[in-house]
Amino acid sequence: MQSSNINLSYTVRGLKLRIIYYSKFMPLAFWIYLFIPLAITELCRILKITNLNMPLPLWVNLEPTTKCNFNCITCSRISLSPSRLNKSLSFNDFKHIIHEIPQIKRIHMQGLGEPLLNQDIWKMAKYANAKGIKLTTTINGSLINPQNVDNLLKYFSGIAISIDSVNEENFNKIRIGGNYRQLIANIRFLLERKNRLNAKTIIISNYVVTHLNFSELEDYLKFCLNFQLHSNIDEIKNLYCPYQRQYKEETEFIKESRKFHNKIVTIISKYKKVFEKNSLYLNYESIYKRKKICFFPFITCFISFDGFVAPCCMRQDPAAINFGNIFKTPFKKIWNSVKLKMFRNTLIRNLPNIVCDNCPD
Ligand SMILES: C[S@@+](CC[C@H](N)C(=O)[O-])C[C@H]1O[C@@H](n2cnc3c(N)ncnc32)[C@H](O)[C@@H]1O
Ligand code: SF4
């Protein structure tokens, strides 16, 4: 691919942001759309404007299900309350959510569960696409099969597959319940089918780095190059809030992983150029504190399978924080409610906010 990327670099409050627009992967409008709220947020901060009504979001994260066939070592799904575990979003509720956010353009189908375990996923996908809504998803890759692969490629414009290890033994320790060989076969099959159908779907590989898989990072990056896969690298995050019971234990685990932070950054910067040369993107989620520059609650939100509206993907358990329920209160009321506006104010004015203060913890 000819490089037609736009590389923007600017500094907000001492933090250097570098934004690259990959023309092949994201419509320019989407990036402009991300810039505007960032500019508005910064303006609000400077002018100390706190009572701003935000327009309804153009994209949201939506949880298709809390069912899962894995029990990954990094994941907080298992600590959802038992009454919320192994439940799925219904087709009617999906339609209701779209009705409540009529201008929605993009939905990322992902939550604390495996999206393909929602039995109505194809009905939802067809319905959303018919309304001009683009869908993306993050899946564990175990359920890609000849029966669903064409639908995946037809309805989803982006599919991220969580890999987390390219060593069979290690994979089985981290992605508990998964089968490494099956996963690799499924990825191969998906890529073959994509080529055969000439599908435009972007396939991305996700890798959550911890002290348990750091030693494989280079092998993993070579694996992506070999398979011609884009990659998201995410250093493990504490998905619990400080007031949740599991937070402390998770922090101890994360402390071990953070010991490799500098080495991770070095490896990624080495491979960035290699990926670019191969027309692949390598996205790295840094561990720098987000609070002062986070614009998620201004432009998007996370909606759980049972309708709770949470600020972002870092905080997907409504028991930890939510702003209301879309099945009980009109979304436009929740979106500009006092509670959500106060939450945004803490970001605009850098006020204490236990949910965001140390994010990503
Ligand atoms: C919660 S999963 C849900 C989707 C699907 N079940 C999967 O595994 O891809 C979404 C993503 O979060 C990642 N993840 C899990 N625990 C994490 C953590 N503590 N920090 C950062 N990412 C995490 C997963 O590896 C996956 O890429
Ligand atoms: S497959 Fe996804 S949802 Fe399931 S346990 Fe692993 S990270 Fe969590």
Ligand code: SF4
């Ligand atoms: S927890 Fe707060 S700072 Fe972190 S991503 Fe969510 S909204 Fe942004």
